[in-house]
Amino acid sequence: MARLSREFYAGGTVETAQKLLGKYLVRMLDGKPLVGRITETEAYIGRCDKACHAYNYRRTERTAVLFGPPGHAYIYFIYGMYHCLNFVTEAEGEPAAVLIRAVEPTAGIETIRRLRFGDRPMTAYRRKNFMNGPGKVCQGFALTTAENRLDLTGDTLFVCDSPADIGLPRPDLPRERMCAGPRVGVDYAEEARDFPWRFWLEKEE
DNA sequence: AGAACGATCGACT
């Protein structure tokens, strides 16, 4: 299956966050693919960004993976209950990553639904808020710290350009434009609070 | 050893 190569992740983090929009996140689970089209991302850059866990090259056991080669997963535990999925970017030694904030489920939807809601009944609210948050993406794709540091050029977790790369039909997509704005939940980060490093796709009329 | 806090979510007013 064709997938994005390590070089895709090796460039600038803001640019990579933008280029990931519209691409297909694939998580293999029990031999079957869970797939989501990426619709929202955020860039985090240790060199200059007080919102980044590795700000000012702060290196701890948790952030070590950010200093490694690009194209690996950085998954951390947050708020005592949730996980967040990131892709390590830039050259080895430059700690930076893209947070995956939202996807549109494309395949494996029944498995994703069960991972998100178990046996609880589906409601309009749940349908509308299926995978529109970083904690939801990890819950729906069964990603925890057990998957931290996975190589995105491997067979468990990777990104494809096109649904055809994973044997799915190409859907009819509405016209979309990319929007940019401040990141979520980083009010503490002084000047970095206002960096417009959150990107998302929005339907046009 | 202890304490503070967080790249969130869902329930509720």
Added chain:
DNA sequence: GTCGATCGTTCTA
């Protein structure tokens, strides 16, 4: 709009 749940990571001592 508000607020509580819940615990690993990090820092301080």
